[in-house]
Amino acid sequence: MKQLTLFSFRRCPYAIRARLALCQSQLPHVIEEIDLKSKPTHFLTLSPKATVPVLVVGDQTVLDESLDIVNWCIAQSHTSWPEDLPQxxxxxxxxxxxxxxxxxxxxxxxxxxxxxxxxxxxxxxxxxxxxxxxxxxxxxxxxxxxxxxxxxxxxxxxxxxxxxxxxxxxxxxxxxxxxxxxxxxxxxxxxxx
Ligand SMILES: N[C@@H](CCC(=O)N[C@@H](CS)C(=O)NCC(=O)O)C(=O)O
The missing domain is CATH 1.20.1050 (Glutathione S-transferase Yfyf (Class Pi); Chain A, domain 2)
Incomplete structure (x- = not known):
């Protein structure tokens, strides 16, 4: 698998979600911290939506919604996640x-x-x-x-x-x-x- 890169912002609750999901799933990754007031061009090119988190999972595949990232991590996980809450x-x-x-x-x-x-x-x-x-x-x-x-x-x-x-x-x-x-x-x- 290609090296996973997560574009993140430390305090963002949606980005915390993504980082928790990557870590809990034991998926090795690198983090690129994004300055939300000055987003780098390579980030905007990958994800014109311009929000964090963004997970790059392959040459052509970019996940730019935190719930999609969580679901992807669960599907790839090296650990077994606890049973979900009811409803x-x-x-x-x-x-x-x-x-x-x-x-x-x-x-x-x-x-x-x-x-x-x-x-x-x-x-x-x-x-x-x-x-x-x-x-x-x-x-x-x-x-x-x-x-x-x-x-x-x-x-x-x-x-x-x-x-x-x-x-x-x-x-x-x-x-x-x-x-x-x-x-x-x-x-x-x-x-x-
Ligand atoms: N629906 C998105 C929401 C992500 C979101 O709103 N992130 C905020 C930071 S907490 C953001 O990137 N805002 C853009 C900005 O501040 O320019 C998700 O769940 O990934």
Whole structure:
């Protein structure tokens, strides 16, 4: 297989997803950190869409969506991934359609004109109720299931925006799960890349 190259941005939650998936699958790769304010021409030529992450998997094959990268890594994986959470497709849909838009408004209220704090809190809580319920029946593991890996970088963002929010809203299971993976070897390796 050709050397895998991931164009990444260290703090980007979508890029963290891709790096977690590559590392968990034990797929050797090189990282090229992209300055989002000054994207290099060779990156823009490979992916005119101009977002990170981008994984180059062959001379003609470029994956420029983080979910496609995760799926590709699972298909090529040298490790066996844990069984996924129940209702994984629904979780992924709710994450992208409801939680992430609400989280962006929670983090950057000044960037939006349609801010309603109660609605934002309710949308975040609806998603966190679902993930907390799913995680409650899951035994702690060194490796993440696909849905956990997809969700994790965004729960981390919420925690960075407000470290007491999860505790304040009674999401102890989610908080323990977050702490577990924040201190994991996998996550720390990925953030050191
Ligand atoms: N749908 C994309 C979203 C990726 C995305 O939005 N990445 C952001 C960084 S977190 C980006 O590259 N934005 C372009 C820019 O800032 O110029 C995916 O899942 O890969």
């Amino acid at each position: 994984a497709d629904n979780l992924c849909y709710e994450l992208h359609e409801k939680f992430i838009p609400a989280l962006n408004r929670f983090k950057y209220p000044n960037r939006y004109t349609d801010i309603d704090t109660d609605t934002i809190q309710r949308q975040m809580q609806q998603f966190l109720d679902t993930i907390q319920h799913s995680l409650s029946s899951r035994t702690s593991s060194e490796l993440m299931s696909k849905s956990e890996l997809i969700v994790f970088p965004f729960i981390r963002q919420l925690h960075i925006a407000d470290a007491s929010w999860l505790a304040h809203h009674q999401y102890a299971v989610v908080e323990q799960w977050l702490d577990h993976y924040l201190s994991s070897t996998l996550f720390n390796r990925v953030m050191a890349q």
